[in-house]
Amino acid sequence: MSLAADSFSQDPRVQEAKKLIQSALEEHQKRLEGHRSSHPDLREKYEQLLKDYTSARGGALWYPYIGSGFGKGALVELADGSVKYDLICGIGPHYWGHCHPDLIESSIDAALTDTVMQGHLQGNKDSVTLCQTATKLSGMDHCFLTTSGVMANENGLKLAFQKKHPAHRVLAFEGCFMGRTLSASQITDKPAFRQGLPANMDVSYIPFYDASCPEESTKRAVQTLKSHLNRYPGEYAVMCFELVQGEGGFYPGTRDFFMALIDVLKEHDVSVFIDEVQTFGRTPKLFAFQYFNLEEHVDIVTFGKVSQVCGTLFNEEFKPKPGLLSQTFTGSSASIRASQVIFDGLASNKFYGKGARVEQVHERITGHFKRIQSEHPGMIEGPFGIGAMIAFTPFSGRSEHVIPFTKKLFENGVITFVAGVSPMRVRMLAPVGSITDEQIDAALKIVEETLVEYAEQENGALAS
Ligand SMILES: Cc1ncc(COP(=O)(O)O)c(C=O)c1O
Structure with a gap:
């Protein structure tokens, strides 16, 4: 049986209208x-x-x-x-540039569907495909979609806290940026971004990698991490990693540096949370954690910007209890379709390698x-x-x-x-x-x- 949705989108009149729009676009772009x-x-x-x-x-x-x-x-x-x-x-977001014909097409397709926005109560088929694509390409078990990078981070933090309740402390790098909700602005290492806000997070900072002294900066970071963990045994739930500091000034770390920290975190059962809101799609691999070869070690990964729709990827043992995560919106139908075009494009071998x-x-x-x-x-x-x-x-x-x-x-x-x-x-x-x-x-x-x-x-x- 063919769905009405499919017969509508395949209707020759709709197809013809789309062709006309594309040819007008080409002409005006001149x-x-x-x-x-x-x-x-x-x-x-x-x-x-x-x-x-x-x-x-x-x-x-x-x-x-x-x-x-x-x-x-x-x-x-x-x-x-x-x-x-x-x-x-x-x-970051306009990775496909302005008025890309493929995104104009996917936006028209989205405009012909029943709702402008999709949500966690009533999502369409395209949300399912997008979740499957994100999990397949990342190698993570699950994907929860949302509308902003910071909300993906909030959701990731919730997963980490719930798993290790009642641990309530967070570790993060000096100079990091996680977004600007009440909680994220406590982690973001910029005092001006939390001026006048109540402190609702216990955050401890680790110095980031310094390319001018790799060994020394790694040693310093590991020592600082250990001293935090010893000061508050069992109280840290998660460490947030930006593998290339974005807002901080485009400073990449190295695999050795990250692994030196991850080894200690694993010993203390502290989860590894990779914030890829800015790095997703932009390093020489689709995900920066893949570029740094950390696939075996990450627990939670967030993505955003380039992907149009944002998301929290997580492994099986971080699955939330019912009620922890939900939101009215996953994204607009146009952003979900655009995200699929971009994920598919990035996976096509033209971008990485x-x-x-x-x-x-x-x-x-x-x-x-x-x-x-x-x-x-x-x-x-x-x-x-x-x-x-x-x-x-x-x-x-x-x-x-x-x-x-x-x-x-x-x-x-x-x-x-x-x-x-x-x-x-x-x-x-x-x-x-x-x-x-x-x-x-x-x-x-x-x-x-x-x-x-x-x-x-x-x-x-x-x-x-
Ligand atoms: C690393 C990182 N995390 C989180 C965010 C927040 O994303 P959004 O602005 O979509 O909430 C950003 C935005 O710049 C970011 O660079």
């Missing part, structure tokens, strides 16, 4: 060929829009960014008519930075990071220069973002699913020109 400044006719209206948004949301935006809702791969059109290279992708797209994009972007280094000595440090997480440090990482530099870069047509505190770095989370080599070259040319422009303009201030 208008976006490179960076473009804002249009004088739209500027006044845009300024007002920014003011209205600032007032409605109760705070100014970091960048004066309001999208038009149109783009082409790494190029995005703003509502002021400007077109920019998007090398930050909403801090020698010479595959993540490596190509990495090499091309970092190649530009190495050239900039040698042509403009002292202007930047780096490049840093791995895979499609690339950062550099301009102007000695002084925030009073790095922040205005990124704003100038935005004005000039390339969107990036900052990470870390001291030094503050500029980070890039490029849309690997669609960016072309030509777009990388054009965007990096603007980065180079803006570095020179900023250095010339701030010559006196930079020297002081």
Whole structure:
């Protein structure tokens, strides 16, 4: 028996309408060929829009960014008519770029289904497929979907606590970021993000890996871990790992470093929780824990951003008791379909491995930075990071220069973002699913020109 849902989506009229939309998309995307400044006719209206948004949301935006809702791969059109290279992708999510035909198609398919949002009480077939895909590709036993990275983390923490009740303490790395709910903001190692909030978590910190002294930093981390565990025997439930510190500034650890800690954690029955909200899809393997070869040792893994729908992956012994986890929403039907397209695309052998797209994009972007280094000595440090997480440090990482530099870069047509505190770095989370080599070259040319422009303009201030 064929389902009405299938006969509707396969109806020739629907198929024809989809074809027409795709051909219109292709035609209008021809208008976006490179960076473009804002249009004088739209500027006044845009300024007002920014003011209205600032007032409605109760705070100014970091960048004066309001999208038009149109783009082409790494190029995005703003509502002021400007077109920019998007090398930050909403801090990660737009891995397939803007207006990718496959995501337009999956969104149309989603729009033709019965509900805008899906949930844990009433999910559709596509949620089942997505859960199965995430568990298969991660090798974990179960997957619980949710709408944000921080909620995936909250759910993961609940699993860890419930398993080791009444242990209530958490271990995490110095400089880590876990999100901004009440609990996650206690773990996120940034005092400003929890200012004025009640402390509802007992968190102890471990120093992260220092590439300049691998053995010493590993020893220091293990000693700190042991001293925490000895001070509060049996009270730690979980240690949260960011394998490449994201918000902290794109600092990767190593397998040896992580294993030195994991061995101690296992001895003390403390679960290993890997937060892959930022790393998912961006390291040279689908999951960073696979890249660092930690498959045998992880208990809970969260993913987000690139995956559109977020999730908590966990092994059998962490299965929650009824009632612990549930939410109205798993995600929108469009995000669930898009997630499937992205998971399938990432699993297709085009992205990971020698010479595959993540490596190509990495090499091309970092190649530009190495050239900039040698042509403009002292202007930047780096490049840093791995895979499609690339950062550099301009102007000695002084925030009073790095922040205005990124704003100038935005004005000039390339969107990036900052990470870390001291030094503050500029980070890039490029849309690997669609960016072309030509777009990388054009965007990096603007980065180079803006570095020179900023250095010339701030010559006196930079020297002081
Ligand atoms: C490592 C990490 N964990 C958690 C989060 C929170 O994700 P979300 O902003 O989707 O709640 C982020 C977001 O930047 C992150 O980088």
